Amino acid sequence: MRIVSAADLEKVSRSGLRKIRPEKPRIAVGLATCGIAVGGMRVYDRIREIIGEQNPDIELARVGCIGYCREEPLVNITIPGKPLVILHRVTPGDAEKIVRAVEKGEVPVEKALCRIPSWDHITGYTQEYGAGFDGIPRYGDVPFFSHQKKVILRNSGLINPEQIDEYIAIGGYAAALKALSGMAPEAIIGEVEKSGLRGRGGAGFPTGLKWRIARNAEGDRKFVICNADEGDPGAYMNRNEMESDPHMVLEGMLIGAYAIGASEGLIYIRAEYPLAIRRLETAIGQAREYGLLGKDIFGTGFSFDIGIATGAGAFVCGESTALVASIEGRTGRPHPRPPRLTDPGGGLFGCPTDLNNVESWCNIPVIISKGSEWYAGIGAKGNSGTKVFSLVGKVDRVGLVEVPLGTSLNTIVFTIGNGGAGNKKVKAVQTGGPSGGCIPARLFDTPVDYESLNRVGSIMGSGGIVVMDEDTDMVDIARYFINFAASESCGKCVPCREGLKHTLLILNKILAKKATKRDLEILTDLTETIVATSLCGLGQTAPNPVLTTLAYFRDEYDALVNP
Numbered sequence: 001m002r003i004v005s006a007a008d009l010e011k012v013s014r015s016g017l018r019k020i021r022p023e024k025p026r027i028a029v030g031l032a033t034c035g036i037a038v039g040g041m042r043v044y045d046r047i048r049e050i051i052g053e054q055n056p057d058i059e060l061a062r063v064g065c066i067g068y069c070r071e072e073p074l075v076n077i078t079i080p081g082k083p084l085v086i087l088h089r090v091t092p093g094d095a096e097k098i099v100r101a102v103e104k105g106e107v108p109v110e111k112a113l114c115r116i117p118s119w120d121h122i123t124g125y126t127q128e129y130g131a132g133f134d135g136i137p138r139y140g141d142v143p144f145f146s147h148q149k150k151v152i153l154r155n156s157g158l159i160n161p162e163q164i165d166e167y168i169a170i171g172g173y174a175a176a177l178k179a180l181s182g183m184a185p186e187a188i189i190g191e192v193e194k195s196g197l198r199g200r201g202g203a204g205f206p207t208g209l210k211w212r213i214a215r216n217a218e219g220d221r222k223f224v225i226c227n228a229d230e231g232d233p234g235a236y237m238n239r240n241e242m243e244s245d246p247h248m249v250l251e252g253m254l255i256g257a258y259a260i261g262a263s264e265g266l267i268y269i270r271a272e273y274p275l276a277i278r279r280l281e282t283a284i285g286q287a288r289e290y291g292l293l294g295k296d297i298f299g300t301g302f303s304f305d306i307g308i309a310t311g312a313g314a315f316v317c318g319e320s321t322a323l324v325a326s327i328e329g330r331t332g333r334p335h336p337r338p339p340r341l342t343d344p345g346g347g348l349f350g351c352p353t354d355l356n357n358v359e360s361w362c363n364i365p366v367i368i369s370k371g372s373e374w375y376a377g378i379g380a381k382g383n384s385g386t387k388v389f390s391l392v393g394k395v396d397r398v399g400l401v402e403v404p405l406g407t408s409l410n411t412i413v414f415t416i417g418n419g420g421a422g423n424k425k426v427k428a429v430q431t432g433g434p435s436g437g438c439i440p441a442r443l444f445d446t447p448v449d450y451e452s453l454n455r456v457g458s459i460m461g462s463g464g465i466v467v468m469d470e471d472t473d474m475v476d477i478a479r480y481f482i483n484f485a486a487s488e489s490c491g492k493c494v495p496c497r498e499g500l501k502h503t504l505l506i507l508n509k510i511l512a513k514k515a516t517k518r519d520l521e522i523l524t525d526l527t528e529t530i531v532a533t534s535l536c537g538l539g540q541t542a543p544n545p546v547l548t549t550l551a552y553f554r555d556e557y558d559a560l561v562n563p
Contacts, residue, residue, distance in 0.1 A: 001289075001290060002290065002291035003173070003290045003291055003292060003298070004291065004298050004299040005177075005298070005299075006174075006177060009168055009173060009174060009177060012164075012165050012168045012169075012290070013165070013168050013169045014169075015165045015169075016163065016164075016165035016166040016167070016168050016169025016170070017169045019059075019061070019160070019163065019165070019166055019169070020078075020127070020158075020159060020166055020169055020170070021078070021080075021127055021129075022059050022078065022080070023080060024056075024057055024058065024059055024080070025057070025058050025059065025077070025078065025079045025080070025102045025103075025105075026058070026059040026060075026061055026076075026077075026078040027047055027051075027058060027059070027060050027061070027075060027076070027077055027098065027099070027102060028060075028061040028062065028063045028075065028076040028077075028078070028158075028160070029043055029044040029047065029060075029061075029062060029063070029073065029074075029075050029076075029090075030063055030064065030065050030066065030072060030073060030074040030075065030076075030157055031044060031062045031063070031064070032064045032065035032156075032157075032240055032243040032244055032275070033065075033236075033239065033240075033243060033275055033276075034065050034069045034072050034236075034240070035065055035072045035073050035074060036275070037072075038072045038073055039073055039091065039092070040072065040073035040074075042092045043073050043075065043090050043091065043092055043094075043095060044060070044062065045092075046092040046095040047060060047075075047095045047098065047099060048060055049095075050095055050096055050099045051099055057103065058099065058102055058103070061160050062160055062161075062162065063076060063157050063158060063159060063160055063161070063244070064156045064157050064159075064161050064240065064243050064244020064245065065156055065157050065240050065243070065244055065400070066086065066153070066156055066157025066158070067148075067153055067156065067157065067240070067399050067400035067401070067402070068088070068113070068144055068145075068397075068399045069398050069399040069400065070396075070397055070398045070399055071088035071089055071113060071399075072088075072089075073088075073089070073090045073091075074086055074087065074088055074090070074113070074157065075087040075090045075098065076157070076158065077098070077102060077107050078129070079102065079105055079106075079107070080130075081129075081130040081132075082105070082129060082130045082131070082132040082133060083115035083116055083117040083129045083130060083131070083132060083133050083136075084115065084116040084119065084129050084158075085107045085112050085114075085115045085116075085133060085136060086112070086113045086114050086115075086116070086139075087107070087108065087111040087112055087113065088111065088112075088113035089111070090111060094108070094111060097111075098111070107133065107136075109133075109135060109136060112133070112136040113137075113142065114136060114137050114138060114139045114141070114142045114145070115133045115136045115137070115138060115139065116129065116138075116139045117129055117130070117131065117138065119158065127170075143397075143415065143416070143418065144397050144399065144416055144418075146415075146416075147403065147407070147411055147415055147416055148401060148402050148403055148416065149378065149386050149402060149403060149404055150386075150402055151363070151366055151378070151385065151386045151402065152241060152248075152359055152362045152363065152386060152388050152402055153240075153241070153244075153245075153388060153400065153402050154245075154366075155167070155170060155244070155245045155248070156240065156241070156244035156245055157244060159245070161243060161244050161245055161246055161247075161279050161283070162279060162282050162283075164247060164283065164286035164287065164290065167245070167247040167248075171369065172247055172248070172251060172365075173247070173251055173292055174369065175251060175255065175364070175365035175366075175368040175369040176251050176254050176255055176292070176297075176298075176365070176368075177298055178368055178369070179255045179258060179259075179368050180254075180255075180258050180297060180298050180300045180302055181298050181300060183368075185215060185258060185259045185260070185261065186215075188255065188258070188259040188368065189208055189211045189212050189215060189259050189260075190208070190372075191208075191367060191368060191371070191372045192207055192208035192211060192259075192364070192367060192372070193206065193208030193209065193212070193372075194208075194372035194373070194376065195208070195363075195367045195372040195375040195376050195384060195385070196372075196375070196376045196379075196382070196383075196384035196385070197360065197363055197364075197367065197375070197384065197385055198383070198384075198450065199356060199357065199360050200356075200357050200358075200359035200360045200363070200387065200462070200463070201227055201318075201356070201357035201359075201360065201462055202357075202432065202435075202459060202460050202461040202462050203537070204450040204460060207356060207360055207363075210342060210354060210356070211256065211259055211260050211354060213340075213342045214260040214262075214342040214352050214353070214354040215259065215260040215261055217342055217343060217344055217352035218344050218352075219344050219351050219352045221263070221264070221349075221351045222260060222261055222262040222263070222264075222347075222351055222352045222353065222354075223262055223264050223265065223266065223347060223348045223349075223351055223352075223353040223354070224253055224256050224257045224260065224262045224264075224265045224266075224353070224354045224355075224356075225265070225266050225267075225268060225323070225324075225327075225348065225353060225354070225355040225356075226249060226253055226265070226266070226267040226268065226355075226356065226357070226358055226361055227268055227318065227320070227323060227355055227356065227357040227358070228242060228267055228268060228269035228270070228273070228276070228357070228358050229268055229269065229270050229311050229317050229318045229323060230270065230273075230318075230358075230462060231270065231313070231314075231315040231317075231318050231433075231488075232432075232433025232434060232435075232461060232462055232464045233433065233434060233464070233466075233481075233484065234390060234392040234393065234433075234464045234466050235390050235433055235461075235462055235463060235464035236390050236400075237358075237359065237388040237389065237390050237400060237462065237463045237464075238357065238358035238359065238462065239273050239276050240400055241358050241359065241362055241388070242269070242273070242276035242279065242280055242358060243275050243276045243279055245362075246276075246279045246280045246282075246283035247283050247286075247287070248361075248362045248365060249267070249280070249358055249361050249362060250280075250283055250284065250287055250292075250293070250306060251364070251365045252360075252361030252362055252363070252364035252365055253265045253267075253306060253361050254292065254293070254297070254304060255364050255365065255368060256354060256356070256361065256364060257304045258302055258304070260352075260354050262304065262354065263303055263304055263305075264304070264305065264307075265304065265305065265306040265307070266306065266307050266308070266309050266327060266348070267280060267306060267307070267308050267309070268309045268310075268311060268317075268323050268326070268327060269308060269309075269310060269311065270310070270311045270312075270313050271310040271311065271312060271313065272313055277308060277310065280308060281308065284306055284307075284308070287306075288305070293305050293306060309326075309327045311323075311326055311332070312326075314326070314332050314488065314490075315434075315484075315485075315488035315538065316332055316333070316334065316488055316489065316490045316536070316538050317332040318462075319334050319536050319537055319538060320341055320355050321334045321335045321337065321341070321536070322334045322490065322536070323355070324341065324347065324348050324353065324355075327348060328348065328349065331490070332490065333490040333491075333492045334490070334492065334535055334536035334538075336535065341353040341354070341355055342354060357462065359387075359388060359462075359463070363375075363385060378404050378405075379404045379405035379406055379449075380404070380405055380406025380447060380449055382449070382450075382451070383405035383406055383449035383450060383451075384405065385404070385405060386402050386403060386404050386405065387402070387403065387405050387448070387460070387463055388400055388401070388402045388463055389401045389402075389403070389412065389448075389463045389464070389465045390463060390464050390465065391412065391413075391416070391417050391465050391467070392464070392465070392466055392467070393429075393465075393466040393467035393468060394420055394421050394424060394426075394467050394468060394469040394471075394472070395413065395417040395418070395419070395420065395421055395426075395467035396417060396418035396419055396420065396421050396422075397416065397417045397418045398417075401416050401417075401465075403416075403448070405447075405448065405449045406447045406448065406449050407447065407448055408444065408445055408446065408447055408448065409429060409439065409443075409444040409445070409446055409448060409465075410444040410445060412448065412465060413426060413429060413444060413465075413467060414426075414444075417467065420467070420469045420470075421469070424469035424470055424471065425441075425469060425470040426441050426467060426468070426469055426470075427440070427441060427468050427469055427470050427472055427474075428440050428441060428468045428472070428474065428552070428553075429444075429465055429466060429467050429468065430458070430464075430465075430466045430468070430477070430481075430545065431448070431453055431458045431459065431460065431461060431464065431465050432453070432458055432459035432460055432461025432462075432464065432541075432544070433461045433462065433464045434481040434484045434485050434488075434542065434545070435459060435461060435485070435537070435538065435541035435542055435544055436453075436458045436459050436461050436464070436541075436544055436545070437453075437456065437457040437458030437459070437544040437545065437547065437548035438458075438468070438474060438477060438478075438545055438548045438549050438552065438553070439453075439456055439457075439458055439548070439552070440552040440553070443456055443552075448460075456548075457544060457547060457548040457551060458544060458548065459541060459544065473556070474549045474553040474556050475507065475510060475511060475549065475553075475556050475557055475560060476511060477545065477549065478507060478545045478546045478549045479504065479507040479508065479511060481542075481545040482500060482503050482504050482507060482542065482543075482545065482546060483504055485500055485538065485542035486500035486501055486503070486504050486542075488538070489538065489539070489542075490538075492535060493533075493534055493535040493536075493539060495529065495530045495533040495534045495535075495539055496530065496534045496535065496536075496538060496539030496542065499526060499527075499529065499530040499534075499539070500530065500539070500542055500543075502526060503523065503526055503527060503530070503543065503546060506519055506522065506523045506526070507523075507546070510523075510557060510560050510561060511560065513560055513561075513562070514562075515560070515561045515562065516561055516562050516563065517558075517561055517562075517563065519561065520550070520557055520558075520561060523546065523550070524547075524550060527543035527546045527547055528543070528547070530542065530543050531543055531547075
């Protein structure tokens with residue numbers, strides 16, 4: 001079926017609704033990478049074995065991850081007329097009990113994490129499930145979820161990522177239809193500008209401004225690129241977004257391409273994400289089948305398609321110019337700017353190119369659907385919207401956290417994350433991956449936004465938050481991240497190539513207790529020089545772990561050096 005109108009979307013929507021609110025019970029197993037890693041596939045196979053492939057009374061489905069990774073495997077139960085119930089820490093041994101309870105219109109209460117009486121998809125669809133199961137906590141009463149606001153993760157863990165009709169059923173592609181059929185490109189760019197959306201890859205450049213520059217650039221051929229080369233240790237936000245809701249990415253890219261006048265799009269994704277790649281390929285195929293990618297989309301005369309390019313996992317290829325070089329078949333090394341990607345001669349194959357990361361694209365359908373004013377009302381001044389973080393390390397509640405920008409580190413680490421694992425005292429967090437800084441617990445009142453994090457020596461990055469407890473050696477932490485950055489340097493510029501290598505040598509010397517105070521002075525001068533003189537963002541930010549641990553944990557360095 002080719003979708004060209006709102007009526008066509010409605011037809012497909014009805015098909016999807018029959019799946020997500022079926023007339024018979026539905027058991028849905030969370031099968032993103034995190035769920036599969038702890039046995040979710042075995043749970044799915046055991047439930048399928050019990051109910052049988054053609055059981056007329058129970059439907060079995062796959063969904064992505066709702067974000068509470070500590071509680072995986074997660075299983076959703078939908079019984080008509082009753083709240084959706086999320087079961088946690090499910091094992092294959094629980095399958096029999098689950099199926100038998102569902103057959104009776106019940107759920108195994110002892111395995112229940114929470115219930116969802118009503119499900120608001122933000123983009124225009126609300127599901128009222130019904131009443132009942134009052135002994136099970138409501139979703140909003142679970143501490144891990146209570147301070148979150150789901151915009152990007154609005155569908156994750158609740159729809160089947162491999163079924164386009166389920167995405168359409170909850171409002172998917174309606175924003176694309178609205179944009180392509182009823183808005184001028186300039187109006188779309190204006191909405192994105194007024195929303196205040198800033199690039200979620202870490203730099204925080206205004207997305208609408210980047211789109212306007214790309215639209216105004218001269219050139220008959222233009223590209224849009226999704227940067228899915230998520231390489232920070234401990235970061236997996238983008239992976240889950242693609243695994244759990246891939247059409248959200250495609251719809252954002254479609255709207256952006258129309259706005260800037262691009263006919264070709266690429267998703268650059270690391271090969272280490274096989275499940276995300278497979279689900280993106282499935283989603284692209286389904287979108288083409290419905291005419292949402294390809295020629296004459298929605299009968300507007302606009303044509304656009306998306307391909308996938310896989311990277312080999314080089315951290316430096318997260319930098320935009322190195323990423324483009326990799327797609328073109330060249331060594332992934334940055335080049336000086338200007339020209340920028342949006343300039344003629346600066347982008348992919350020399351064409352003006354707009355590059356945004358996964359999460360930036362995911363915001364676009366919401367902004368077009370709900371409006372810039374609604375979106376700008378979330379977050380803090382100059383930092384609108386939400387941000388997804390992977391909360392990992394030595395924290396009690398590990399998982400994906402989506403909060404309005406401006407939320408404090410205290411709220412994220414202690415209210416949502418419940419503090420240190422095993423009741424250990426939290427010592428610091430690092431934000432922004434290997435290029436970020438280590439922030440001590442005494443500064444946890446810091447709002448998580450672009451400027452506030454910069455002021456304490458860190459960065460937003462793509463969204464990793466690594467928690468460190470009282471047992472963590474902060475000098476060793478600095479060495480770990482410098483070792484990572486040094487090994488991932490492309491080697492093109494001397495400050496990064498040689499500077500990081502010598503930084504690592506000094507840190508090894510300190511940890512071996514063979515250094516003097518003079519070595520600390522050299523370490524400070526060296527890292528500041530690397531920041532000031534490196535060619536690209538990798539070198540310019542790589543010394544942050546050293547600079548912040550020197551600033552906030554100097555006593556740990558002093559204890560290791562000789563007079």
